[in-house]
Amino acid sequence: MPVKSLSGRLSWGLALSLVILLTVQWGMVSYAIRHLTEDQMASRLLQDSESLLAGIQFDASGQMTIDTTRISTVYQRPFSGHYFVIESIGQQYVSRSLWDHDLLTPAVNAGVQVRLTIDGPDWQRLLSVTHGYLKQDRLIVITVAEDLKQFDAGLRQFQWLYGAVSALILAALLLLQYYIVRRELKPLQMLRANMGKLERGETDRVEMAGPAEIAPVVAELNRLLAAMGNKARRSREALGNLAHALKTRLSILSQIAQQPEIMALPELQNSLQESTEALRRIVERELKRARLMGDALPGQRVNLQEEIGMLVQTLQLMHAGKTLDIRWRVDDGAVFTGDQEDLLELLGNLLDNACKWAVGQVLLSVKKSDGVVFTIEDDGPGCSPEELQQVTVRGFRADESQPGSGLGLAIVRDIVESYGGRLKLGRSQELGGFSVEVWLPNR
Amino acid sequence: MRLLLVEDDVTLGPQLRTTLQQAGYAVDLSVDGVDAEALGDIEPYDLVILDLGLPQRSGLEVLANWRKRDNKVPVVVLTARGSWQEKVEGFKAGADDYIGKPFQVEELLARVSAVLKRSQGLAAGPLTAHGVTLDEATQSLIGADGRHESLTATEYRLLRYFMLNPDQVISKSRLAEHVYDYDSDKDSNVMEVYINRLRQKIGSELIQTKRGQGYLFSSKGS
Known part of the structure; x- marks a missing residue:
C-alpha cells in the first residue's frame, strides 16, 4: 500500500464521518416527524369518531339512525379525503364522500382500537382508525379515515428541504475542514520544503519555528546537523594535524637518507628511502580517504x-x-x-x-x-x-x-x-x- | 641569493637550512609566524620558503599580510596538509609555488631555482652568459670550451647573483646583503677579493666596476 499523505487521510476520515452523521440525522428526524404527525392525525380521527357515535340512535325496532346535522360537510363531498363507515350488527352506514367505494374495515370488539394504513378511492392512501363502542348494549364499530396525500407531500417537502440544507452544511463543513487541515499541516509542508532546500544545498539548517508538536523535531534536526557538521570539521582538522605531524617527520627521515654518512651505505640508504616512500603513500592515501565527506552530510x-x-x-x-x-x-x-x-x-x-x-x-x-x-x-x-x-x-x-x-x-x-x-x-x-x-x- | 626559511619543526628546520646552505644559498631560519613576517618585511630576501603550519601566526596569514603591504618577495609554500583546498588558498594568498611534505631535496632545490629565475624574468633552464654556463648541481662553471672549473662557495653565490640580476648596477652592500646571511660578518673589502678571483675565472670584462656605485654584470658581452 502506498504511503498516503497525512492531509489526505485526515480529509477522507472527516468527510466520511460527516456524511454518516448527517444521513443518520436525516433519517431520525424524518421518522420522528412521521410518527408525531400520524399520532396527531389519529387522535383527531378518534374525536370525529366519538362525535359520530354521539349522533347514533337505535329505535325500538333496533334500526340505527344517525343525526346527519352532526356530520361535518367534508364527509358529504365525494372523494373529499375524509371518510367514515359505521357498522352495527348487520347494519352499515357509509359517509357520502365514499360514494360507492368500500373501505377495508377490521372487525373489532368494544373498547378495541386499530390503526391502519389502507387504500382508499381515487388511489388515495388513507390512515384509518377503527374503534369498537357499546351503545344501548349494541356493538358499534366506527372507522374514520383520512387521506395521507397532503401529509405525505408535506413530509416529502420537509425531507427534501432538510436534505438540501444538510448537503449545504456538509459542503460547507468539508470546505472548512479542508482549510483547517491545510492550515494546520502548513508547518509540515514548510518542513518538507525546507528539507528539499537542505538536500539541494541551499541552506544548512531548517529555518522554521513550527507549532509545539513539530518544534522539538526541528530543533533536534538542527542540533544533529550542527553536531555532524562540527564533528566532520573537527575530524578534518585532526586529520590535517596528523598529516602535518607525520609528513614533517617523514621529511626529516628523507633528509637523513641523503646525509653523506648514509650515502656511504647504499643498501641502508635504499631501504630507508623505500620505507619512507611507502609510508608517504599510505599516509597520503588513507588520510585523504578519511577526509572525504561524500554524500553523508547535506x-x-x-x-x-x-x-x-x-x-x-x-x-x-x-x-x-x-x-x-x-x-x-x-x-x-x-x-x-x-x-x-x-x-x-x-x-x-x-x-x-x-x-x-x-x-x-x-x-x-x-x-x-x-x-x-x-x-x-x-x-x-x-x-x-x-x-x-x-x-x-x-x-x-x-x-x-x-x-x-x-x-x-x-x-x-x-x-x-x-x-x-x-x-x-x-x-x-x-x-x-x-x-x-x-x-x-x-x- | 639569500633565503628566509620559515619552519617550526626543531629538527627539520636546521636540517633544511644546512641543505640549502650547501646548495649555495645564504639562509636565515625563523621558527614562528610573527618573527617571520617581520623579517620578511625588513630584510631584502630573494625568496622565502614558508611552512603553513606555524605557531603564533599561520603561514597563510603571514603571506597575505606581506602581499597586502605590497611585499612581492617570491614565496614557495611548504606544507604537509596537501589538500587541493589548501593549495588553492595558498596561491590565492600570493604564493609562487607549492611543495608538499615530504619532499625530495632535489625537488625543493629545483623549484626554488625555477621560482628565482621566474621572479627575475629569466627563462627556465641553466644560467648562461657569454658562452659561460653555471652548473647549479655541481656549483661549478662550464666554459665555452666545455671545460669544468670549480668555484668556491662564495664565488658560486656571487656569480649566481650576478647572473640572476644581469645588466644592473649592484652596490657592494646590496651584494653583501644577498650573499651573506643575517649573522655573517659583512666586510665589503673581502668582497673585492672574491670578485677579482671570479674575474680571473670567467674573464675580467664580464664584471665591470662602476666607481662609487658598485658592479655591473653584462649579459650582452662587450
Whole structure:
C-alpha cells in the first residue's frame, strides 16, 4: 500500500464521518416527524369518531339512525379525503364522500382500537382508525379515515428541504475542514520544503519555528546537523594535524637518507628511502580517504565558476615552467551539491594529471546530465587500451617515470565512489590525449 | 641569493637550512609566524620558503599580510596538509609555488631555482652568459670550451647573483646583503677579493666596476 499523505487521510476520515452523521440525522428526524404527525392525525380521527357515535340512535325496532346535522360537510363531498363507515350488527352506514367505494374495515370488539394504513378511492392512501363502542348494549364499530396525500407531500417537502440544507452544511463543513487541515499541516509542508532546500544545498539548517508538536523535531534536526557538521570539521582538522605531524617527520627521515654518512651505505640508504616512500603513500592515501565527506552530510551548492577559476589559476602557477592553455567551460544549469573540498580534490587531481601529461592544452567541461558530468581532456600521449585497463583496475599511474605522487586517480576513484558516481577513462575526441569523464548523480 | 626559511619543526628546520646552505644559498631560519613576517618585511630576501603550519601566526596569514603591504618577495609554500583546498588558498594568498611534505631535496632545490629565475624574468633552464654556463648541481662553471672549473662557495653565490640580476648596477652592500646571511660578518673589502678571483675565472670584462656605485654584470658581452 502506498504511503498516503497525512492531509489526505485526515480529509477522507472527516468527510466520511460527516456524511454518516448527517444521513443518520436525516433519517431520525424524518421518522420522528412521521410518527408525531400520524399520532396527531389519529387522535383527531378518534374525536370525529366519538362525535359520530354521539349522533347514533337505535329505535325500538333496533334500526340505527344517525343525526346527519352532526356530520361535518367534508364527509358529504365525494372523494373529499375524509371518510367514515359505521357498522352495527348487520347494519352499515357509509359517509357520502365514499360514494360507492368500500373501505377495508377490521372487525373489532368494544373498547378495541386499530390503526391502519389502507387504500382508499381515487388511489388515495388513507390512515384509518377503527374503534369498537357499546351503545344501548349494541356493538358499534366506527372507522374514520383520512387521506395521507397532503401529509405525505408535506413530509416529502420537509425531507427534501432538510436534505438540501444538510448537503449545504456538509459542503460547507468539508470546505472548512479542508482549510483547517491545510492550515494546520502548513508547518509540515514548510518542513518538507525546507528539507528539499537542505538536500539541494541551499541552506544548512531548517529555518522554521513550527507549532509545539513539530518544534522539538526541528530543533533536534538542527542540533544533529550542527553536531555532524562540527564533528566532520573537527575530524578534518585532526586529520590535517596528523598529516602535518607525520609528513614533517617523514621529511626529516628523507633528509637523513641523503646525509653523506648514509650515502656511504647504499643498501641502508635504499631501504630507508623505500620505507619512507611507502609510508608517504599510505599516509597520503588513507588520510585523504578519511577526509572525504561524500554524500553523508547535506551538501552545499558549490559555485563552480568561482572554484574552477581559482583552481585553474593555481594549476597555471604550479605548472609555470610549461606553456599551458587550460580552458574550461561550465554549462548553464550545471550544479554540484556536495562538499567543496571533495570537489576541489577531485578536479585538482584530474587537472594536475592532465597538466603533467599535456603538450600544451587542457580542457575541462562541466555539463548537466541527470546530475553533473565533468570531462577533463589533454593533448598528451593518452593511454593504450592495455594501459587503460591497468589504470582502471589498479587505479595507479601507468608511467612511474612521470613525477608526482601517482595517487591521484586512486583518490579520485574514492571520491567518485563516495558520491555514488561513475568514472570513465578513454581517449579525448577533441584533443587526442587522455580523457576522464566523471558523472556524479543529483542528490 | 639569500633565503628566509620559515619552519617550526626543531629538527627539520636546521636540517633544511644546512641543505640549502650547501646548495649555495645564504639562509636565515625563523621558527614562528610573527618573527617571520617581520623579517620578511625588513630584510631584502630573494625568496622565502614558508611552512603553513606555524605557531603564533599561520603561514597563510603571514603571506597575505606581506602581499597586502605590497611585499612581492617570491614565496614557495611548504606544507604537509596537501589538500587541493589548501593549495588553492595558498596561491590565492600570493604564493609562487607549492611543495608538499615530504619532499625530495632535489625537488625543493629545483623549484626554488625555477621560482628565482621566474621572479627575475629569466627563462627556465641553466644560467648562461657569454658562452659561460653555471652548473647549479655541481656549483661549478662550464666554459665555452666545455671545460669544468670549480668555484668556491662564495664565488658560486656571487656569480649566481650576478647572473640572476644581469645588466644592473649592484652596490657592494646590496651584494653583501644577498650573499651573506643575517649573522655573517659583512666586510665589503673581502668582497673585492672574491670578485677579482671570479674575474680571473670567467674573464675580467664580464664584471665591470662602476666607481662609487658598485658592479655591473653584462649579459650582452662587450
